[in-house]
Amino acid sequence: MIKRHLKIYIRDKGTLISSLVAIFVTIGLYLLFLGNYLENTIDQTIGNNPGNFLFVNTWVLSGIIIVSSVTISLGVFGVKVKDYETGIYTSFAVSPIKKLTIVFSYIIAAWLMSLVITFVVLLVWVLLMGLLGYRIITISMIPLLLIYITLNSLSATSFTFFVVNFVKSVTAFSLVSTILGTLTGFLAGIYLPIGALPDYVQHFMKFFPPTYGVAQIRSILTKEPLEAITKGDSSSIVEQLKLDMGIQLKIFNHVLGNYEIIYLLLFFIVLFTLLSGYQLRERRNE
Numbered sequence: 001m002i003k004r005h006l007k008i009y010i011r012d013k014g015t016l017i018s019s020l021v022a023i024f025v026t027i028g029l030y031l032l033f034l035g036n037y038l039e040n041t042i043d044q045t046i047g048n049n050p051g052n053f054l055f056v057n058t059w060v061l062s063g064i065i066i067v068s069s070v071t072i073s074l075g076v077f078g079v080k081v082k083d084y085e086t087g088i089y090t091s092f093a094v095s096p097i098k099k100l101t102i103v104f105s106y107i108i109a110a111w112l113m114s115l116v117i118t119f120v121v122l123l124v125w126v127l128l129m130g131l132l133g134y135r136i137i138t139i140s141m142i143p144l145l146l147i148y149i150t151l152n153s154l155s156a157t158s159f160t161f162f163v164v165n166f167v168k169s170v171t172a173f174s175l176v177s178t179i180l181g182t183l184t185g186f187l188a189g190i191y192l193p194i195g196a197l198p199d200y201v202q203h204f205m206k207f208f209p210p211t212y213g214v215a216q217i218r219s220i221l222t223k224e225p226l227e228a229i230t231k232g233d234s235s236s237i238v239e240q241l242k243l244d245m246g247i248q249l250k251i252f253n254h255v256l257g258n259y260e261i262i263y264l265l266l267f268f269i270v271l272f273t274l275l276s277g278y279q280l281r282e283r284r285n286e
Contacts, residue, residue: 001102005109008079019075022067022181023121026190030060034191041193042229042241054134055225059245061125061136062217063190065149066210068118069156070184073110074177077164080106081173103161103276110157118149136221145220152213155265158272159209165279188214188246195244206251209268216261218247 009015038056042049082088126136137145163180167173185191188210194202205211226247230238239255242248249256256264 001105002109002112005076005079005106006113008082009076009109009113012078015075015078019071019078019177020117022071022185023064023117026060026064026067026185029191035060038193041196049229051225051229054129054136055222055229057125057129057134058136058221058225059218059247060190061122062214062221063185063188064121064125065118065217066152066156066188066214067181067184067190068121069114069153069213070160070210071177071181072114072117073153073157073160074164074180076110076113077106077161078170078173078177079109080161080164081167081170085169103273107154107157107161107273107276110161111154114153114157115150118153122149138224141220145217148213148216148220151262151265152210152217155209155213155268158269158276162272162276162279165276183208184210187211190214193244194246194249206249209265211246212249212256212261212264215246215249215256216258216265218245219258222247 035056038059039052042052042055129136160180163176164173167176187205187208189197189205194205194211197205222245226238226242230241239248243250243255249261
């Protein structure tokens with residue numbers, strides 16, 4: 001079933017391209033004005049530093065990784081919506097196949113495709129920055145980075161699958177995927193740093209799983225650039241910068257560590273997978 005879902009997604013060029021749009025939009029916003037805005041923000045916070053450019057690039061790359069996980073998985077889940085609209089989904093639901101097996105087939109297909117696209121984007125970005133003379137990733141970072149990307153991709157796919165389960169037509173799916181892709185950019189603090197948003201928006205963002213994912217990816221990608229540009233600055237300034245830029249998240253005055261974020265992401269994966277299985281069981285009677 002996993003192979004089937006992937007083949008259908010890849011053959012549909014329109015769906016494939018549309019699921020890449022959000023990635024291109026994020027890159028375009030960065031090139032047009034987001035990059036300059038972020039660099040100016042950093043300049044005003046800790047002063048002008050040649051290393052600010054690399055810091056901003058790693059910060060933006062972290063956001064693109066999370067956007068990729070959400071939008072690519074949404075594109076693959078378009079297969080599930082088409083299956084429902086054509087009646088294939090109902091056939092799966094009444095078959096002897098276990099309901100969680102059906103859920104996992106869609107989730108794993110989306111997870112695998114999002115991983116492939118994410119790693120391609122990451123590789124291209126690293127190579128381009130390398131041509132400009134900047135090093136983004138070191139050998140020692142790779143194992144932990146792979147774990148974080150893999151975990152966040154699975155978290156994003158389980159979450160988006162749960163959302164897509166409420167969609168019953170291709171037309172509605174197009175609207176939902178557009179809205180969710182756009183909201184991801186804002187609610188995960190990708191288009192604007194979390195510190196630039198009102199407090200009530202910041203609180204709302206913390207109910208959105210990708211917010212934790214992007215913070216985790218940023219914590220490793222921005223680590224060296226941040227240390228380079230904050231030499232001589234007080235620890236309070238550095239910590240506030242991390243909170244403002246969404247590199248760290250604070251809940252009830254407690255700054256979350258990466259291990260705590262891992263536990264949260266695992267909780268989201270289990271929660272949304274089980275809820276999706278329940279939805280599928282209920283839909284069998286429709």
